Amino acid sequence: KDGRELKALELPGLWNGGMAYWNSVFVEVPDSTFNPVKTVLDLLRPAHQPIDEETHQSLSR
Structure with missing residues (x-):
């Protein structure tokens, strides 16, 4: 903004790091x-x- 330099850190993981410490399970x-x-x-x-x-109804029986 206004010609000033901006530094940012983007964390790994989905949603910009929001899931960085989640355990993931992959199922085929x-x-x-x-x-x-x-x-x-x-x-x-x-x-x-x-x-x-x-x-x-037939599936839930």
């Missing part, structure tokens, strides 16, 4: 469970739509 899952959202339009895909009540 089937590709079919991975449905990334990169744009708003990705949310329109069937994988991101709510399941109907009948299907939900």
Whole structure:
């Protein structure tokens, strides 16, 4: 700002170091469970739509 030099330290980890001291666990899952959202339009895909009540009840038994 105003032509002055600025020094900053960015810590490692997600969210600029907010998770620097967290323990992480990596679990391999089937590709079919991975449905990334990169744009708003990705949310329109069937994988991101709510399941109907009948299907939900049969899954929770």
